[in-house]
Amino acid sequence: MSGTDVQASKYTVPNGVLGLKGPVQKPAPGTLPLRGDLAHIALAGTHLAAHYVIPHPGRIGDVDVELHLVPRDDSDVTDTLAAGTAIEVLDVAGDWVWICVGADGPSGYCKAVCLAG
Secondary structure, eight states: OOTTOOOOOOOOOOOSOOOOOSOOOOOOTTSSSBOSSEEEGGGTTTSOOSEEEOOEEEEBOSSOEEEESSSSTTSOEEEEEOTTOEEEEEEEETTEEEEESSTTOOEEEEEGGGBOO
16 A cells, blocks of 8 residues: 555454464564554454554544654654555544554554544
């Protein structure tokens, strides 16, 4: 998917019992859309989280956006997304949104005002 394509990915809740079959290496922060409390639904069969979410499609607005490790202006920046990049919104917390560029990442926080419409 290129940075300017908007494609609404169709994610579904997996059928059957979900479980891990062995140890899983913890991904580096800002990579996979995975937190201890929440993860992208596409990771349900491979990574453990308290809850899984089917993301909403979105797009970065007219200005490049830095992805933050935590929802604070002074937190570490893990990546930068170009203006117009298609993204998926996973969680909204006040002025901040947790987003990713698909189930393989990258993921991080940006201000909600940075998203298009």
